[in-house]
Amino acid sequence: MRQFIISLMLVSWCFQPKAQNLVTPPNKTIQLTLSETIQLATLQSITSFRNKNEYLSKYWRFRNYKAKQLPRLRLNTTPINYSRGAYANDNNVFEYRETINSNANISLNQRIIPTGTTVRVISSLSGLQNINRDDSGINRSTTLSSNPISVSIEQPLNGYNAFKWDSKLEPLEYKKAKRTFISDTELLSKRAVQYFFNTVGAHIDVAIAETNLANADTLYNIGKGRFQIGTVTQDELLDLELTYLNAKIAKTRATVELQRSRNLLNSFLGFEKDVIITPLIPDKIPSLKVKTIRALELAKENNPEILELERQVINANKNLAFKKSNSGISANLLANIGITKQSEEIKEVYQSPFDEGRGVSIRLSAPILDWGERKGDILMAKSDKQVTEAKVKQALIDFEQEVIMEVLQFNLQEDQVNISAKADTVALLGYDVTKQRFMIDKVDVIKLNAARNSQNSARRRYINSLSEFWQRYYTLRQITLFDFERNETLIKSLDYLLEN
Numbered sequence: 001m002r003q004f005i006i007s008l009m010l011v012s013w014c015f016q017p018k019a020q021n022l023v024t025p026p027n028k029t030i031q032l033t034l035s036e037t038i039q040l041a042t043l044q045s046i047t048s049f050r051n052k053n054e055y056l057s058k059y060w061r062f063r064n065y066k067a068k069q070l071p072r073l074r075l076n077t078t079p080i081n082y083s084r085g086a087y088a089n090d091n092n093v094f095e096y097r098e099t100i101n102s103n104a105n106i107s108l109n110q111r112i113i114p115t116g117t118t119v120r121v122i123s124s125l126s127g128l129q130n131i132n133r134d135d136s137g138i139n140r141s142t143t144l145s146s147n148p149i150s151v152s153i154e155q156p157l158n159g160y161n162a163f164k165w166d167s168k169l170e171p172l173e174y175k176k177a178k179r180t181f182i183s184d185t186e187l188l189s190k191r192a193v194q195y196f197f198n199t200v201g202a203h204i205d206v207a208i209a210e211t212n213l214a215n216a217d218t219l220y221n222i223g224k225g226r227f228q229i230g231t232v233t234q235d236e237l238l239d240l241e242l243t244y245l246n247a248k249i250a251k252t253r254a255t256v257e258l259q260r261s262r263n264l265l266n267s268f269l270g271f272e273k274d275v276i277i278t279p280l281i282p283d284k285i286p287s288l289k290v291k292t293i294r295a296l297e298l299a300k301e302n303n304p305e306i307l308e309l310e311r312q313v314i315n316a317n318k319n320l321a322f323k324k325s326n327s328g329i330s331a332n333l334l335a336n337i338g339i340t341k342q343s344e345e346i347k348e349v350y351q352s353p354f355d356e357g358r359g360v361s362i363r364l365s366a367p368i369l370d371w372g373e374r375k376g377d378i379l380m381a382k383s384d385k386q387v388t389e390a391k392v393k394q395a396l397i398d399f400e401q402e403v404i405m406e407v408l409q410f411n412l413q414e415d416q417v418n419i420s421a422k423a424d425t426v427a428l429l430g431y432d433v434t435k436q437r438f439m440i441d442k443v444d445v446i447k448l449n450a451a452r453n454s455q456n457s458a459r460r461r462y463i464n465s466l467s468e469f470w471q472r473y474y475t476l477r478q479i480t481l482f483d484f485e486r487n488e489t490l491i492k493s494l495d496y497l498l499e500n
Helices: 002-011 034-044 046-068 162-229 234-269 292-302 304-325 373-439 445-480 491-499
Strands: 029-032 072-088 094-112 117-134 137-156 276-279 330-343 355-365
Touching: 029 034, 034 046, 034 162, 034 234, 046 162, 162 234, 162 276, 162 304, 162 373, 162 445, 162 491, 234 276, 292 304, 292 373, 292 445, 304 373, 373 445
Parallel strands: 029 276
Antiparallel strands: 072 094, 094 117, 117 137, 137 330, 330 355
């Protein structure tokens, strides 16, 4: 029951009350901040659903592994087994005989990981009833046999301990699964940032296109008036008209692109296609500078890629150990000791004195002629191990370089956002001034168009810099699994959930 509750809690782990109030509003119109978009993506996107179920699958696999380490109690029984056939008696005369036998046993099995031993404790009871039919009638004879307790062990003697290797790999696989789940959640947040700012950019493009169209219409009408009085030449008037026509085309294209971006965002967040989302541009960003050494330490400690590299090395060593154990003499020791009793009465089969039952066997398997197959297997396993170690070493170097570059890139983003925000403000003021001067015939159309293009470019660069900042922010969180704003590991919340 506890595991079932944990599963339900895990499915709702990322649910936020604020986001829950945003799911499919009645009026089909919604305004979303960046944080709300990320919450919704974590709450109801298909990717989030898949990530959670993949993690739950790994969680239950690990639970099954842990359960296999505990003593296992099992009941095996054949309540009745009836047979009838011809048998030769003491006088070598065939006669028909009927038999009914039943048996039941309870076994307790336990694995001992350090030694690879399997210990079994068994208690059993069986009964056999022979039925003879002749002229005198039906004769029945019953024999009961009990084995109150029997202890047996199975011990491989070739040095390969499968239990021990599993005890290294299975916890590592689960640890990796937890970190992969959190890493995938951060990747989901990064994708939400991309969809969010794509829609923001589409909104900006529509706003720019509408403003440009309105301005182009106004300027074209002014140009026509000035052309009548001779202050604007015909080629300048044609340029204004062309600008107006291009503005109409640009507005149509921007509107179509906005609809496409909205549809993609709706699909990603799990909304219906007729929901209209208006993204609210974040007005501030966290002031963060991440230290490279700190980020490297966190990445090596938390990143699932590091655990995957560790798993590859363990697997290579496991394969080599297995090949070595199977290359020579394969030996297994089986031993058992217990007590037993036979009787015709059920009450006597569990009364002393008992007979002693015991046995020891050693199974050996040794190759005589294999034409170098054993040696080849070992050499291939050694070669695979060396190749794996070399790949892992190179992968660690590449991983460190990737982390360093991501930190350097992220630390530049805050300045980029501030610079692009300042440039956006300056370009807007510059365009307003140029437009006013054009209205009083102080500048020509060429300078006005250049000012408008500069303003549009500055606005787009600002939005792109915001998008770049947040994408690199969540990339850094994905690599390190660390929340740098709160200064705490992202693994903490998941571990707390599972522990409680």
